[in-house]
Amino acid sequence: MAGNIWVLAAQWRGQLQEVTYEVLALGRRLAADAGVQLEAVLLGHNARDLAPALEPADVILWADHPELAEPTPETYALALAQLVKARQPRALLIPLTNVAMDVGPLLAAHLDVPFVNFCKTVRVADGALEARCGLYGNKVEVTVAASGAPAILGVLPGTHLAERGGGQAPSIEEVPVELPEAPRVRFVRYIEPQAGDVDITQHEVLVAVGRGIQRQDNVALAEVLAEALGGAVCASRPVIDQGWLPLSRQVGRSGMQVKPKLYLALGISGAPEHVEGMKDSGLIVAVNTDPAAPIFGVAHVGATADLLEVVPALIDRVKAAKGGKAA
Amino acid sequence: MNILVVLKMVPDIVEELEIAPDGRSLDPLSLRMVINERDEHALEEALLLKERCGGTVTALALETPEIDDVLYTALAKGADRAVKVSGVETGLTGRAGAGLLASVLADVPHLLPADLILTGVEAIDDLDGQVAPFLAHRLGLPYIGIVTQVTADTPGAAMVIREYAGGLRGEFEVSLPAVVGIQAATKPPRYVPVAKVRAAMKSRTIESVQAGAEAGPGLIQVLQMAKPEAAGRAEMLEGSPEEIADGICVLLAGRGLL
Ligand SMILES: Cc1cc2nc3c(=O)[nH]c(=O)nc-3n(C[C@H](O)[C@H](O)[C@H](O)COP(=O)(O)OP(=O)(O)OC[C@H]3O[C@@H](n4cnc5c(N)ncnc54)[C@H](O)[C@@H]3O)c2cc1C
Ligand SMILES: Nc1ncnc2c1ncn2[C@@H]1O[C@H](COP(=O)(O)O)[C@@H](O)[C@H]1O
Numbered sequence: 001m002a003g004n005i006w007v008l009a010a011q012w013r014g015q016l017q018e019v020t021y022e023v024l025a026l027g028r029r030l031a032a033d034a035g036v037q038l039e040a041v042l043l044g045h046n047a048r049d050l051a052p053a054l055e056p057a058d059v060i061l062w063a064d065h066p067e068l069a070e071p072t073p074e075t076y077a078l079a080l081a082q083l084v085k086a087r088q089p090r091a092l093l094i095p096l097t098n099v100a101m102d103v104g105p106l107l108a109a110h111l112d113v114p115f116v117n118f119c120k121t122v123r124v125a126d127g128a129l130e131a132r133c134g135l136y137g138n139k140v141e142v143t144v145a146a147s148g149a150p151a152i153l154g155v156l157p158g159t160h161l162a163e164r165g166g167g168q169a170p171s172i173e174e175v176p177v178e179l180p181e182a183p184r185v186r187f188v189r190y191i192e193p194q195a196g197d198v199d200i201t202q203h204e205v206l207v208a209v210g211r212g213i214q215r216q217d218n219v220a221l222a223e224v225l226a227e228a229l230g231g232a233v234c235a236s237r238p239v240i241d242q243g244w245l246p247l248s249r250q251v252g253r254s255g256m257q258v259k260p261k262l263y264l265a266l267g268i269s270g271a272p273e274h275v276e277g278m279k280d281s282g283l284i285v286a287v288n289t290d291p292a293a294p295i296f297g298v299a300h301v302g303a304t305a306d307l308l309e310v311v312p313a314l315i316d317r318v319k320a321a322k323g324g325k326a327a
Numbered sequence: 328m329n330i331l332v333v334l335k336m337v338p339d340i341v342e343e344l345e346i347a348p349d350g351r352s353l354d355p356l357s358l359r360m361v362i363n364e365r366d367e368h369a370l371e372e373a374l375l376l377k378e379r380c381g382g383t384v385t386a387l388a389l390e391t392p393e394i395d396d397v398l399y400t401a402l403a404k405g406a407d408r409a410v411k412v413s414g415v416e417t418g419l420t421g422r423a424g425a426g427l428l429a430s431v432l433a434d435v436p437h438l439l440p441a442d443l444i445l446t447g448v449e450a451i452d453d454l455d456g457q458v459a460p461f462l463a464h465r466l467g468l469p470y471i472g473i474v475t476q477v478t479a480d481t482p483g484a485a486m487v488i489r490e491y492a493g494g495l496r497g498e499f500e501v502s503l504p505a506v507v508g509i510q511a512a513t514k515p516p517r518y519v520p521v522a523k524v525r526a527a528m529k530s531r532t533i534e535s536v537q538a539g540a541e542a543g544p545g546l547i548q549v550l551q552m553a554k555p556e557a558a559g560r561a562e563m564l565e566g567s568p569e570e571i572a573d574g575i576c577v578l579l580a581g582r583g584l585l
Contacts, residue, residue: 072499074469098491102472102508105457109464112426114547117454134555136340136451140353143551144454184469184502188486193494205584229584241368241511247494254473254490254510262584264575269340283582285575286561292343294555301578302561303571313572321576321585 003090003150005031006061008080008103009042009054010095012071016050019095021162023155024056026122027093028163031058033124036090040170043079045069048174055166061087062172067179070187073102079177081110084150086175091129091151093122098254104154113148118272120159122146129153137271138294157253158276196248198232204261205231208251208278211238212267212288212307219244221311222266228318234258236274252277266307270295287311328382328479330373331441333432333459334401336360336391337452351549362397365447371512372477373445374405380479382442383407387435389415389428395533396524403519403527410435414538429461434539441504443485448472448508454547463506471501472508479503 007027010017031038040057045068051060067075094104108115118133129146207226226233240250253273263281286299287307296302338358345357373384386401388394390413398409446459463470476488489497564574579585
């Protein structure tokens with residue numbers, strides 16, 4: 001199997017995102033199994049200082065260009081297409097973050113190869129690459145042949161343990177890229193989040209509601225429970241999209257990363273984009289009517305039940321217990 | 328501003344999904360199809376844009392079962408035209424290659440001139456996503472995704488807001504025409520009463536065009552489809568809602584959380 005294994009470094013706002021090390025760990029294993037080198041690709045402007053930190057890789061390919069200062073997927077894909085054509089890697093692993101998510105398919109379109117999305121793991125089988133990917137909000141898994149030359153794979157965050165350090169100092173090589181002077185998608189500015197009413201990252205108890213809460217009125221039920229438990233209410237995306245709770249309460253890839261002592265997931269299916277934001281919570285308790293909901297693969301304790309029946313019962317008991325304690 | 332919105336039907340994942348005997352696909356009989364949630368947001372953003380800037384909204388979809396309902400709903404919500412493309416074999420779950428679909432869509436006569444093509448940022452049912460970047464590439468247009476707001480107050484360009492993590496967003500200027508993948512509309516998708524959809528069915532028509540499909544890069548080869556093996560499966564509490572609530576309380580008390 002010719003060609004090296006590449007990992008796109010998730011460099012953003014002058015920092016390497018943690019998921020870079022998760023994907024490098026996967027890349028390390030693939031490179032060893034295929035008997036090739038692991039190369040990290042670092043794109044940016046004035047980001048050279050970050051290169052040594054990519055040391056799990058054997059080689060760091062580093063491209064600098066003013067148009068790469070902000071990760072506009074179009075320019076990232078153009079730069080990568082040039083590097084891929086010049087060096088012909090066997091595979092390129094891209095961390096599926098909101099920063100890099102569009103890069104894979106745009107690059108695949110440039111190169112006329114498929115993009116293999118939502119990879120949970122990738123392995124070398126009989127000399128070929130095979131990926132196992134989550135579909136339908138992680139309710140189903142498919143194993144696919146990653147046959148593109150190169151294979152371009154989007155790797156889900158949280159699927160591999162991050163590994164740092166490598167032993168040997170990697171070689172760092174600057175690679176030239178040419179980009180159009182007038183890109184068609186132009187970065188203007190970042191919009192910082194508005195200070196939320198509640199900072200959900202600071203709470204030890206979170207009552208999280210998903211689409212299973214069904215109606216805006218029912219959110220109040222969760223509020224009562226959260227108050228009784230001395231915690232706060234947070235939510236999955238559909239609840240925020242409906243405008244039932246402010247954006248500052250969203251947990252997941254686009255929202256907040258939380259790590260409370262208790263995460264009570266009510267009517268949340270457990271899509272990977274949500275799980276990313278809460279999987280490290282101390283105790284995860286899930287209530288869902290669907291026994292096959294993927295959240296039960298993440299939760300420590302679960303119940304197949306209607307949250308609208310469990311929550312009122314829970315409120316009564318929590319109030320009684322707390323009341324008993326106070327008395 | 329002429330806006331085209333591309334709509335797709337996907338299996339409703341709240342239902343039980345059964346693997347077909349071939350071990351590589353879903354059993355079509357087990358599926359209930361619904362519009363891809365992101366596409367509903369794309370349609371909403373298109374309608375909001377039209378309300379602000381004028382112009383037209385065209386809803387485009389491949390011909391699949393139940394697509395007429397979706398297209399009439401789009402018309403009832405305020406779309407000016409609805410077009411369905413027939414003659415594309417996608418299979419019930421739409422598992423054609425992104426490249427092929429992009430060629431088909433790029434070929435639709437009504438597609439251009441559109442100033443903006445809005446799609447959902449992703450569909451839950453396919454892997455070699457994403458159709459929108461491939462479509463943009465075929466058409467020679469720019470693409471940006473994970474967008475939560477589009478405004479177009481200056482000629483030739485749109486301002487879009489893209490979502491990052493932790494509530495941080497980024498603003499981008501995009502030259503038009505462009506393809507934009509919508510994550511969520513500025514406002515929740517509007518509701519339209521069934522009576523209005525029925526009225527649209529009587530008074531409006533869905534235009535039909537034949538696909539001039541040419542092969543794009545092939546399907547990703549699916550070797551196997553299965554339910555995920557639960558690595559660590561939750562310990563399940565059984566019984567009535569009250570018993571479950573008791574169980575949760577015992578657990579919390581044990582952890583000093585109550
Ligand atoms: C780029 C990108 C970023 C994203 N970022 C995020 C993010 O930051 N956060 C996020 O949450 N999502 C995010 N998503 C969306 C994510 O993919 C899922 O769509 C979302 O998490 C689903 O939310 P849900 O579980 O509430 O809804 P669903 O998946 O619809 O699940 C609802 C669940 O409720 C259950 N249910 C229904 N009624 C009841 C009842 N009465 N009692 C108990 N259970 C019930 C159902 O069985 C079902 O499992 C992102 C998606 C993309 C593409
Ligand atoms: N078969 C299809 N028919 C119509 N639109 C599609 C189809 N596949 C993808 N799209 C559009 O492209 C978006 C992204 O889908 P995907 O690339 O499949 O993740 C969807 O939200 C739709 O707007």
